Amino acid sequence: MLISLSWLKKYVQIPDDTRRLAKDLTMLGLNVEQIEERGLDIRELVVGKVLEAGRHPNADRLSVCRVQVGDDDVREIVCGAPNVAAGQTVPVALPGALLPNGVKIKKSKIRGQRSEGMICSEIELGIGDDAAGIIVLDGEHEIGSPAGPVLVDADTVFDIEVTPNRPDLLSHIGVAREVAALYRTPVNWPIDASAIRTDGGAPDFRINIDDPHDCARYVGLRVSGIRVGASPDWMASALEAAGVQTVNNVVDVANYVMLEMGQPLHAFDFKRLDGTTIGVRRAETGEKLLALDGDNYELSDDVLVIADEREPVALAGIIGGEETAVHADTTEILIESANFHPTVVRKGRKALGLNTEASYRFERGVDPEGCHLAAERCARLVCDIAGGTIGGVVDNYALPFESKSIAIRQSQTRRILGAALTTTDIIGYLDRFGFAVTESTDEHVTVLAPSYRPDLIEEIDLIEEVARIYGYDRIGKGWSFRCTTFARLGRLDQFVDSLSDHLAARGFSEVIGTCFTDGGELEVFGWPEEDLRSRPIPIRNPLNTNHKYLRTSLLPSVLEIVRHNIDHGVKRIKIYQAGKVFLAPEGVSQLPEEKLILTLCMSLPGATDFWYDSKSSLELFDIKKEIELLFERFGVDPGPELCYDFDGSTGHFAYGSKDGTLVEGGIVSDRIARRFDLDQPIWYANLDLERCYEMRLPEGRLAPLAEYPASKRDLSLVGSAAVRYADIEKALVRYGGRLLESVVVFDVYQGDTIPQDHIAYGVRLSFRSPERTLTDKEIDRVIDKLVSKLKGEFGVELRS
Numbered sequence: 055m056l057i058s059l060s061w062l063k064k065y066v067q068i069p070d071d072t073r074r075l076a077k078d079l080t081m082l083g084l085n086v087e088q089i090e091e092r093g094l095d096i097r098e099l100v101v102g103k104v105l106e107a108g109r110h111p112n113a114d115r116l117s118v119c120r121v122q123v124g125d126d127d128v129r130e131i132v133c134g135a136p137n138v139a140a141g142q143t144v145p146v147a148l149p150g151a152l153l154p155n156g157v158k159i160k161k162s163k164i165r166g167q168r169s170e171g172m173i174c175s176e177i178e179l180g181i182g183d184d185a186a187g188i189i190v191l192d193g194e195h196e197i198g199s200p201a202g203p204v205l206v207d208a209d210t211v212f213d214i215e216v217t218p219n220r221p222d223l224l225s226h227i228g229v230a231r232e233v234a235a236l237y238r239t240p241v242n243w244p245i246d247a248s249a250i251r252t253d254g255g256a257p258d259f260r261i262n263i264d265d266p267h268d269c270a271r272y273v274g275l276r277v278s279g280i281r282v283g284a285s286p287d288w289m290a291s292a293l294e295a296a297g298v299q300t301v302n303n304v305v306d307v308a309n310y311v312m313l314e315m316g317q318p319l320h321a322f323d324f325k326r327l328d329g330t331t332i333g334v335r336r337a338e339t340g341e342k343l344l345a346l347d348g349d350n351y352e353l354s355d356d357v358l359v360i361a362d363e364r365e366p367v368a369l370a371g372i373i374g375g376e377e378t379a380v381h382a383d384t385t386e387i388l389i390e391s392a393n394f395h396p397t398v399v400r401k402g403r404k405a406l407g408l409n410t411e412a413s414y415r416f417e418r419g420v421d422p423e424g425c426h427l428a429a430e431r432c433a434r435l436v437c438d439i440a441g442g443t444i445g446g447v448v449d450n451y452a453l454p455f456e457s458k459s460i461a462i463r464q465s466q467t468r469r470i471l472g473a474a475l476t477t478t479d480i481i482g483y484l485d486r487f488g489f490a491v492t493e494s495t496d497e498h499v500t501v502l503a504p505s506y507r508p509d510l511i512e513e514i515d516l517i518e519e520v521a522r523i524y525g526y527d528r529i530g531k532g533w534s535f536r537c538t539t540f541a542r543l544g545r546l547d548q549f550v551d552s553l554s555d556h557l558a559a560r561g562f563s564e565v566i567g568t569c570f571t572d573g574g575e576l577e578v579f580g581w582p583e584e585d586l587r588s589r590p591i592p593i594r595n596p597l598n599t600n601h602k603y604l605r606t607s608l609l610p611s612v613l614e615i616v617r618h619n620i621d622h623g624v625k626r627i628k629i630y631q632a633g634k635v636f637l638a639p640e641g642v643s644q645l646p647e648e649k650l651i652l653t654l655c656m657s658l659p660g661a662t663d664f665w666y667d668s669k670s671s672l673e674l675f676d677i678k679k680e681i682e683l684l685f686e687r688f689g690v691d692p693g694p695e696l697c698y699d700f701d702g703s704t705g706h707f708a709y710g711s712k713d714g715t716l717v718e719g720g721i722v723s724d725r726i727a728r729r730f731d732l733d734q735p736i737w738y739a740n741l742d743l744e745r746c747y748e749m750r751l752p753e754g755r756l757a758p759l760a761e762y763p764a765s766k767r768d769l770s771l772v773g774s775a776a777v778r779y780a781d782i783e784k785a786l787v788r789y790g791g792r793l794l795e796s797v798v799v800f801d802v803y804q805g806d807t808i809p810q811d812h813i814a815y816g817v818r819l820s821f822r823s824p825e826r827t828l829t830d831k832e833i834d835r836v837i838d839k840l841v842s843k844l845k846g847e848f849g850v851e852l853r854s
């Protein structure tokens with residue numbers, strides 16, 4: 055549920071600190087999943103006035119405008135919009151402004167004419183889809199003042215997770231009740247029960263309900279003399295903040311009241327209804343309805359419909375019909391505010407495959423006592439916005455609501471919450487949520503559950519209400535015995551957990567080996583004496599002869615697990631272990647150095663088991679790919695000093711810098727394979743996790759999927775072998791500009807067709823613009839620039 059704080063402030067006082075409010079609501083049980091700050095905060099975007107607009111001397115479709123952007127500040131701006139004219143008040147982006155689409159405004163010349171800014175359209179400012187013309191501001195605005203607040207109202211929107219048992223929270227009033235209980239502040243109701251009108255004259259229509267269990271209540275209220283048109287800006291802004299598109303002032307009022315009070319509403323064009331009786335009944339098999347979404351639905355008796363005297367005009371609790379919808383020429387409406395049974399709405403919605411805001415609320419339960427109030431609120435807003443007069447009303451309350459009486463015991467509350475709360479305390483907590491007390495003693499309290507809380511059934515539900523306002527974080531503090539407290543994982547541990555999830559998604563299985571060893575790996579692996587892995591730390595009192603030392607590497611125990619799997623017929627191996635190794639300290643009395651290491655092992659049998667196997671064995675680039683994917687996924691940046699070394703004779707590779715080795719691995723040698731009785735090639739890699747964690751880049755932000763297609767160009771570049779490809783790629787990225795999306799090398803060649811000591815690289819460049827489809831001329835200009843720069847800096851040329 056999207057909750058606009060500026061909207062919420064109409065009903066209840068809230069803290070200025072939105073982060074505090076989000077935290078407090080979450081602790082109250084309303085999980086705030088996301089906070090969105092809305093508004094148009096663009097520096098150097100000001101209100102301007104077009105003083106003159108004349109034709110560009112060198113372009114028929116451009117205008118040269120003189121625009122006042124301050125008291126004594128007049129700029130010359132070239133504009134391509136067809137609707138620009140003298141006298142208009144417009145938003146102007148001055149040089150230095152950075153627009154939402156990534157364009158930075160600069161002083162420039164357009165077809166030989168100076169331009170000192172941009173007069174903006176909706177799409178350029180990211181506030182609409184209109185790119186055909188500039189925005190023309192209505193009303194009086196101070197020239198030179200910031201244009202952002204004029205164009206978009208600043209607001210903060212909470213995305214609150216609403217569980218299925220809390221339909222009362224699917225409205226701003228519902229959340230306002232919770233905020234009022236939290237901060238002990240009153241709720242300013244937009245309308246109360248005393249405002250319900252019954253003097254609108256004798257109604258000239260009837261409401262007939264076939265089955266009260268399908269529809270407990272149906273309120274119909276007529277409004278005459280309205281004028282359908284656009285909604286005022288304040289309502290359009292409120293609906294937009296809540297994620298609802300505007301339609302017209304009548305439909306928007308119905309949606310506004312639904313989001314305000316939680317009661318779905320529908321407005322019929324009264325003159326398009328056939329007869330004077332509105333019926334709520336099950337559909338007859340074979341009946342059809344053309345709905346507001348444009349689809350023609352064939353109905354069955356699973357669907358509850360609203361019908362006039364001739365045919366269905368709406369699907370009850372789901373969607374209205376097109377034939378009786380409010381149109382531009384509508385002058386009289388019938389406002390529907392009903393209470394449909396959740397199960398009936400759910401069955402009908404599933405049978406038709408429809409999901410709507412109304413059905414979402416009805417399926418969870420709508421307050422039956424709020425129907426008439428919501429209809430009155432809607433009618434009054436319609437009259438305020440669209441004009442008109444409120445007429446007759448029919449309230450068919452076929453199955454009146456009966457409040458549920460629930461008792462809560464002081465002893466049970468104390469047992470569950472661990473707090474010695476008195477019944478007076480309990481009454482105080484429940485009163486803040488609007489519970490009416492009918493009986494109280496020193497041991498128990500009996501209350502009536504509000505009509506808007508269908509989730510309250512038994513005592514434990516009331517205890518949960520007390521716990522919410524008492525504070526979940528205080529539960530158990532009154533107990534005399536020790537209770538469990540939960541700690542948050544450290545950032546490094548969170549990093550390792552995320553890394554494990556990544557590897558699991560890549561098809562790896564986690565293994566866990568012992569921290570102890572018998573020391574036999576020293577002879578097998580042959581680490582040099584200066585390598586700390588060759589000096590294991592002895593255990594003073596080992597449990598057995600196989601556990602005499604602390605491990606200095608994870609690889610021996612991982613290879614033992616590999617052998618165990620191969621011995622049992624599991625030959626396709628993709629495993630990993632993350633754990634600490636213990637290296638000898640420099641001083642005698644110091645503790646060992648504990649390093650967090652990740653070890654990967656991969657293997658495939660020499661022959662394929664199935665016809666769809668892509669290849670019979672692994673190679674260096676398979677394990678190398680996993681390392682580089684891990685780097686990319688977690689933003690590990692080893693820096694410019696990173697070097698990659700590969701020894702083809704031994705199949706060994708390493709990533710390192712002057713600070714030491716970050717990753718080392720390769721193929722398990724024949725000598726080690728014989729020691730572990732391995733009869734198939736095993737590839738491994740060891741990563742220093744703590745250094746990887748330290749080298750992470752700040753987390754990036756997700757970007758939306760591209761709207762426009764990419765254009766790809768393949769280049770064959772040839773240059774001296776002394777020039778590193780990494781330097782060539784950096785130059786391509788540096789000079790490619792914002793249109794260059796990616797650089798991929800797909801071929802490397804040395805041979806007779808190119809000069810000796812030269813290398814040719816096949817490079818694929820991908821170009822894309824976030825604003826439009828690129829033309830060949832634009833890409834050609836970038837390619838020419840890149841080729842010129844490469845030749846000038848490195849002597850790299852296009853291969854002929």
